[in-house]
Amino acid sequence: MSFKEDFIHALWKYQYFDKRGLTTVADSELEIKKIGFQNFHEGPDFSEAHIVIDKIDLFGNIEVHIRSSDWNAHGHEEDINYDSVILHVVWEHDQEVRRKDGTTIPTLALKGKVFLDVLRNYQRLINTRKQLLCSDFLDHVKPIIKFSMLERALVERLHLKSSLIHKEVAATAGDWEEVAYRWLFYCFGFKVNSTPMLKLARAMPYRLLKKHADQPLIQEALLLGQAGFCYQSEADDYTIFLKKEYEFYRKKYQLQEAVYPSEWRFMRVRPSNYPSVRIGQLAAVLSKSPGLFSFLTKKIHSIKDLMVFFHAKPNTYWEHHYQLSKPGLKRQNRLLSNQTIYLLGINFIVPLWYAYGQFVDEAPWRERCFDFLQEIPAEQNRIIASFEKEDWSPENAFDTQGMIGIHHGYCHPKKCLDCKIGQNVLRPAK
Template sequence: MQEDFLHYVWKHKKIDVLNLKTSKQQPIRIVSVGRHNYNSGPDFFNAQLSIGDQLWAGNVEIHIKSSDWYAHHHEQDVAYDNVILHVVYEHDSDIFRKDNSEIPTLELKQVINQGVFENYKRLFSAKHQWINCETDFAAVDDFIISNWLQRLYFERLEVKANRVEALLTASKNDWEAVLFKLLAKSFGLKVNGEAFLSMASSMDFSVIRKTQNKQMALEALFFGQAGLLEHATDVSYQVALQKEYEFLKQKFQLENSHVMPFQFFRLRPPNFPTIRLSQLAMLYHKEQHLLSELIAAKSMADFYELFEVTTSEFWKSHYTFSKCSKASAKKLTKAFVDLLVINTILPIKFSYARHKGQSVVQEISELISEIEAEKNSISKGFNSLKVVASSAMDSQALIQLKTNYCDTNQCLRCAIGNSLLGK
């Protein structure tokens, strides 16, 4: 038994509301269950209850047993002085306020909806399953799932937007600098994301502004700060980058001692940091005002056009400095651009609009719905139960659902869990 379940029962009145009585046999009539409080203090604020012949307004506290009141030391906390009803599953002790007046107690054991209780036990007794509702997920109404996933997507987007806000504060409200850091992290993907971010954070964005007119200078800057130009070489292009970087290093007083090492191991060659850094340099050379272009973009076609970039000429026939390979364009793929939009561009657009006092919810909904669902273990897991991931909005929402609800047993805060409890 979880207290969260009792919160659910009280909030949704899953009890015999016509026959409620206190432990002293006073009749109880619920006018309002109150506002659910997820922070410290009583569980429900501003409830309205008729107890006996008296109408009360105040707070409601919920416990498994009455004695939990003392176990949690509420009798010493002034925040609980306005509790008008103590709702418990099992009444095992009378509870008193600091002025020695007794707090009325409602025991739920005999009045709880048995169907809901059985559904609760079924949901939380699931052992060794991927998610608690694995056996019942397919039976959940499509409308409930669709609405819940849309809400979860924006819940996840809000988390990403908060990270944008933190970087914005650190960057003294320089949106271009924030965009560069987040794009760099995305270009590094999972393996090198933090390393790319540390490289991007190792210099002021003004340095990029002053060098982006010259693609080779920008590439030398990125490679040098990444620590990829430190070895002696007879490769002419590498030598040229080294000379350019030494000039930039002196000019802008650069240092890279805190930049994380870049990994090549177990990466497919197109994802080598050499290739991704060159593409990033080409992007910033091609688009001198990238932020304004991205904010103005209204369709995925606009994004695909903006990110139509390749590497510099040297990297068309190389993956590393030392070894030549078959020549290829090495353009950013559609799938890679989709990831950039999901993980960087849309959080930036959302946060930027919020700062401007604008709403882009509809625009973002349309954009994310244009992108195919990501293929990962979570989307595959849910789709094996019932096909629910048809776009990137769904796959992003499913990540939020699995990691923040399913894995932490927050079924009672989940619309899917609620629908199964109320069957």
């Protein structure tokens, strides 16, 4: 049987082995009083444990390995941080191990002691070829456990996105108006152009753009100019106008060249998602609100509010063009679709609120995020389809974001033993 060390961690953490007549490899009587707290940082795997060996109480740490010899392989014999280990828990004992001072460490070998149900469930879990590893067990997992894991994965996903926002908070010395502006651009890149969009926002500060709140054409000229789109070999009248305005304000504000045209991705991107079109849409949205962050936090309470906010009509030029000086074959509606606004609600507004709630340490922002996500229809993609295939259907974006979090954080890297569902699947029958 092959497995990773996390399986041994789970066996110890949940005590999935027969503890009747338990002894160490040296035949000393062993009683487990307290398993300790799992340590996810450097040092022994479990801290503050309490065991009794031959009627002597021992308090300290627990270290877990697949084989006893891993102790030396990991260099613990020379590390004083492991001198406090009172028990070495392994699957197989193949070598006596000692602390740095030479004293022998008691060892518990779990081979032959683990409940058969646990071994069978683990093998079925890790050997399946299905995309959702626990699919064969889902019918037996209680809804409360599924929901709990969805919420946990969603929160972890929001923490990850929030960390990106907090970097901009630090970079702007806590200027949340500028942060909201930069995050909006990042999200408007829709993954493929998120990086150059963020670079553009950093190079075209919101404080300067707000000076032209009543001049949407100037705002568009500044953004498209800083994006490197105003320099076309065969420019039409609108492009010539934008270039002229951009050159004037570039000198006035001493703007540096921000994004090279080669940094933008157009290949394998639908024309409706071209960065030039997205910048035109951004200019229309920003012209509606001179105070972006204050508006988003005080005026947006529902997905309907967000749809009104993003329902901004770009310059009519973009109805006939997908790049500057490059007309399309037919007229296009450049208003943001409902589906696009739903995605912005999920990826823009909710992480921004969540990050701000962390920043000011106010818990209600978390519930506001959860409530908002439950207003948004469930997403449709290949990851969600893998859950639906197993009769686990999402009701809204709260569910789908949790499912995406479970997939990326647990299913894909096969971290089933860190997942509440996987832990539930592993346990033996009563």
